[in-house]
Amino acid sequence: MKASKVRKPKHVSYTKWGYIFLIPFFSVYAVFSFIPMISTFYYSFFENFMSGLKMIGPKYVGLDNFVKLFTEGDLLKYTENTLIMWVMGFVPQILVSLLLAAWFTNTRLKLKFTGFFKTVIYMPNLIMASAFAMLFFTLFANNGPVNMMLMNLGLTKESIHFMSSTIGARSLIAMMNFLMWFGNTTILLMAGMMGIDVALFEAAEVDGATPWQIFSGITMPLLRPIMAYVMVTSLIGGLQMFDLPQILTNGQGGPDRTTMTLIMYLNNHLFSKNYGMAGALSVILFVITGALSILVFKVLMRQRES
Template structure:
């Protein structure tokens, strides 16, 4: 009896320390994220703006701010702009990332210097968005090197105004998003592929399956959780697109506001100190983001297989 009691006394539970170490995170989240989020919801129902040096409000107006967003503002147009530019950048991003991830994780290829190439493709993610925007603005300006090369090659007789064409401006923004994030997506997909049991690939090879059959029947179905994570995080980042189009178009969203994103429109309200409309727009963006994320998650998560 004494020996058992001694063992019980010597046993130390470390469970509480896990909760203690989580306290700083929850405190920071509660102070800097949760409280501002609740405040945004609250003030979205108030009229609160600057008129010259005078502060109007805060005055409770109910859903008037939301009604103005959908009637007076081009909210649907800005949502469409944001989603189009995200899709234009994400489709090539996921295609190239899947190809590179399958290439790097294929042990039969015995690639040399793979670590070097992984570092190189990830490096654009470390460059600031402002630097990327200024670089593309310089390259594709009317007197930039891209126009000079195209005219010297005889493709164009005069400079192409990339920034003045809707497709040109949107394609530049989508290209920058692709270059900045395909390396990060490749690393995530590689981690998912390396977590797949090698025995499955060996069994498929013994059965005579082709590389395409292995990729489509084994790799892709088992990558669904990672793909869901990649698509949802990319969608959230796409809906929050701001710095690239803001700098490239000088905050005007040209041509004809076809590159004006939701966050750029939100920034205009914050700049004009129309906090009521800014709060209402933030709530709408939150709802759009949540709804689209749920749709993507449902589409990529096969509940029947899970059962």
């Protein structure tokens, strides 16, 4: 022990710099994330809301807010809305991304202009979601360009009221989610596919395997960690769905609150200053996303170890 200290005196004296370099991150994290999180959890145990101009509470009520959230039924409805819209966007997204990534990485197919296609399909990911939703709102309005185009083409006689039906509004949100994320997922899956040993594909081809056999027998099994990563991070993102439905429906979650998501619900509680309920809802969201984050963490750790 002593001998090593003598041999590497410098090494020891630098240790403190490791801590010093971490100070900015952790002090900011503590003030702007950790303390707010703890105080959010703390509020979940209090009755505290605005009734007209009067502030009720804060009064300690134990778990009453949680009981209320679960028994009122809205939480369940909004969780269902959020998950339905996520699935409607995610299923086509993962299927299309798998297909495109398989084509882009296929050495026999040797597609040209892949750089161009990747650039184009990734682009919607960087677009301001609120502006994108506003754009869809105007394009799919009852007398908007999409309806005019459909009528010009003779596909419909009367304009389609996309946003007044549940399926229409949900489909628009799912479609925007799909457009914003399928390029990103394609690139992630490509990175995974390119990590697979080419010899495996060549051996399969020599053995006369069909493209589908190669895909289902080699690519898919080896892609499992990245598929898990893509799915869980997408679900975490899906649970945070806010900008698109909020702007598309002007915060109403219409029609009849069938596109109201969990974060829109939280946002409503924050703006109506119902802090007790907002706190309880945050705790529930934290528990769900926290559990999912542990899954992401495990995938990342496994990758780093290999």
